Amino acid sequence: MVEQGSEHTSTRDQILHEATQCFAEQGYDGTSLNDIAAAVGIRRQSLLHHFPSKEQLYGEVFEYLLGVWFERLAEAISSPVRGIEKVELVLEAGFDFFADKPEFVRLVRREALDSGAHLGVDLSAVLRPMWDRAGAYFRREMDAGTFRRYDDPEQLLVTGYGALLSYFSDAPFLEGLLDVDPYSRDALDARRRHITSFYRMALDPT
Amino acid sequence: MVEQGSEHTSTRDQILHEATQCFAEQGYDGTSLNDIAAAVGIRRQSLLHHFPSKEQLYGEVFEYLLGVWFERLAEAISSPVRGIEKVELVLEAGFDFFADKPEFVRLVRREALDSGAHLGVDLSAVLRPMWDRAGAYFRREMDAGTFRRYDDPEQLLVTGYGALLSYFSDAPFLEGLLDVDPYSRDALDARRRHITSFYRMALDPT
DNA sequence: GTCTATATTGGGATAGAC
């Protein structure tokens, strides 16, 4: 759907791109079709020639990003490494994807807050299989003694979910607390290292 | 401003209460004065007799919750305990407040996402003093050898911020992933215990 | 495929009767 390699991107793809930025920054209700059209350089009415409605456009924006996310995650999961190294690999794959596409994180957060009011599909249901797989992995490693035992492995996932997403979804807010551009190379490196080392400490069975 | 103890709550306070719920659930842009007025049982025009504008109403909703939050936090911070016990005390105070007022968490998250577009004040600037104080505390304890040393103590704060807020802000979403009501007593207890034990593991210097 | 023009709805806010 989204073409690469050619000098010229289609108007449709330009719309998708600008819509992604607008929805991520201002949310579904805070974004008007005028905003998106203006960013592309056309009129609102011309935009509706490419997408039948605002909801449809929003749906396609989400669908595309979700597809890329699944691709990247599947790649990391399929790796043959085990133990804490696998956790690190998946954490880093998630981190790198989020750093590459912070718009995605912001969209997911907004959907989580609005509990899918604007999106047709149930996001948690879509992500559920991967979630369960991760939970089963932790349980197995705990049983094997490679990870420190916790009462409820799912809690580790919730914490990781929050730690990973919040940094990107709330980046402008955190910038005000930290006096550092969260997207600078240094800040990203530091955050990445901290998350992995934090998990290593917490999971270390010794 | 908000009266307690009397059987009858003023219309003004009812409006504040319903507005809090609506803004937390649907966001600023997603909430219309009609929604709030309907919840109270009056007309939109009557609501505007008590508050001059939507922005003003939103501001007051936030101001009130922020005041309570500061109260509770100051109470926990003033405790004479030290070391990891102080961290636990503050984490638990935050957790309990958030569990008591999840609307507050959702509002803060929305503000962080929108970077204060609807609120007059800069939220990160308001919270900055407490943030810096917490960072200094971690640094001191690391220097004293009571906490495990991390390159950047502020990273611990970011992780805590995410772990604490996300559970409540994204509760409906997490319910779909966990098959448990996040606000049930059991779930809250488990989450509370996990966060504190997770931090204890990560900060343990041995 | 983009435009102008227009229909229609819903939002915030004001004026004034009761």
Next chain:
DNA sequence: GTCTATCCCAATATAGAC
């Protein structure tokens, strides 16, 4: 203090010319 009536504006969406 609450209501009805009204104003104004912005938003989504459609129709039809070019």
